[in-house]
Amino acid sequence: MEDQREHQGPPWRRWVERTGRSPAWRSALVVAVLAQVGSGWAERAQTGRVSLDWFARLLLLLGPALLLLRHRYPVAVVYGVAVVTLVYVGAGFPYGPVFVSLAVACFAAVIAGRRRAAWGAIGVLWAGHLLIGHWFYRWLPPAGDGPAPWAQELGITAWVLAMLALSELVRVRREQWARERAERAAAERRRVDEERLRIARELHDVLAHSISVINVQAGVGLALLDTDPEQARTALTTIKAASKEALGEVRQVLDTLRSPGDAPRTPAPGLDRLPELVEQAAAAGLAVEVAVEGSPRALAPGMDLAAFRILQEALTNVVRHSGSRTARIGLGWQRGALELRVDDEGPATGDPAGGSGNGLVGMRERASALGGTIKAGPRPDGGFQVVARLPLKAASIQEDP
Template sequence: MLLALVQVGGTLGAAHNQPARRPVDALAVGLLVLGPAAVWFGRRAPRLVCAVVVATTGLFLLAGYPYGPVYASLALALVFAVARGHRVTAWSGAGALVLADAVGRIRLDRDHWSWGTQLGVVGWVLVILAVAEVVRVRAERAASFRAAVQERRRRQAGEERLRIAQELHDVVAHHMSLINVQASVALHLADRRPENVEPALRAIKAASKEALAELRSLIDVLRDDGPAPLAPAPTLAALDDIVERSGHAGLVVSKSVEGQARALPAAVELAAYRIVQEAITNVVRHAGAHHAAVTLGYGAEVLTVRIDDDGDGGRRHADLVPGNGLRGMHERAAALDGTFSVAASPLGGLRLEAGLPVGGGG
């Protein structure tokens, strides 16, 4: 090992200028090699390595061998121990080493021992420990930064999974519900009024085509190597399609606008579109309604989205258990720091109302 060669060679060179110290012999060479050999395992067992290196260095100094690069392996062992959080072991070992050096000096030449020289050794040991503490702090900061980055990535991945799950639920639930209703209508009219079967089949074709396109776009997002989705996100301008498709399913949907309609941030328009889509889906599937009214209120700071129906939900809204649809609408509003509420509608059914902040008017 390079460190062992440095310690042995450096100590042999330094011995020429320290005739009063004990000559380098086989024991000294063994101690000079044992320290670097132990440092090799510093990352696996820092406390044990620190103890071994302190012991070998202390024996070297107690024996009165020449000063030199014997402190090199000690410095590495202390840095490894402190960096791994074993500060008590490192500081205790450093204190024991200073004591061993003092005892060795007194044994070798009591008359020439001085506090100044000993304080110099203490100073060098403190410098080594200070460097070790700096390494520890930097390592802890780096670990904290990496943990924060990983946590942020996990959170972003979780938010993305939630968003995709919401999109999948809304797309599948809406289009499949319309397809189911239209298929039922087609089967019902196949024998009685076959001329009305074609419009139902056309509606099924259009709904399934749109559902497949949106599903492909979402699946492309899930593929790491897939292309970015080319289809634009749905906007409030596409609500007319929901109104038309719902009419084919037997639900008459009207749309009205309060205030001055204008372009809004994409996230707001997507959330509003999905809330209306899911609300109409719930009406078609569960409410037994004949009419639904969608109202968009363009305020200066908030877009109000209100959906009323004349189904049977108004009588039991107090006991309504929120399903995935209602939870999804609430989550979409909450993601924009908006509000969402469910109440009885003047039409007799349910009123779903969301308030979505538009960022000072979009």
């Protein structure tokens, strides 16, 4: 309903919202009224000029009428208004607001990027006025008129230059505003892309780890269903717990996606949940040893989440792709960095286990976003090793209360 109300406004308002320009008829109407009324005042002040008649009134209307097309045909309009103004001046009618139409037409031409046309039209008017005021005045009305004073020509020249300078200034400002709008739009697109990438990483990490545990335990349950029902029951219990946790974390990610401005209902996982991660790995048949070096510190939520997800993905890869049933996690709290290390003895099973192949890519993206690095590859003595180094910047560490 709100969108319908927005589209029910007057057409000229929708045009302004779409183009960023006011409708041409409004300014043209103002110029027409100003030309008619102001020229009447000029007639009373300039007794030596030709009195306004129907032809003068028609010329004073023709200039603003041409302004209605200035956005669509800026070049034709600016030259047309220059000719109309020159005819008005050549007919000997009083000087006055007749030049306003030309100012608006030149302004529109410069804004539209037709600077040469604006300068050309001004040149035509200026040259024509010089010829009329200093040569053709002998044969043009009013009768007995003399040459125009040069001070008047200097004043007209100054007015022309000021008008063109103002037009150029507005053009430059509009181009600057357009660049700023484009930069804001590009920044908004980058934020959207970064948020989409963050959500994709979260979903991948949650689902990859949980589905890997479920896959392993389902295989154990099927293998022991007839020979060892109690062990099969344990495997099914593990599947239930892993699926429940995965559903909870997926729901949290989707809630954030639905309401990006709201805070998440549950805290994001961090290194404080490392014991749970070790238990989940144990349920999948992987014994994990944890070694801590240095003094642990409280991390900012983003750094804490990234460290947890990197360890989670590394253990998931061990469960999926390694024949080893043991793994070692090392947390190295150094002065300026946190080093995360995950080792397994191998060998590689060569079984893809339904993986998407994005695990290492996701880990590298998380580390890179925080200014860190990831090294992953086979160890010289066999097995596989993942080493992540995350810089501990001042803004990434929370002071303990």
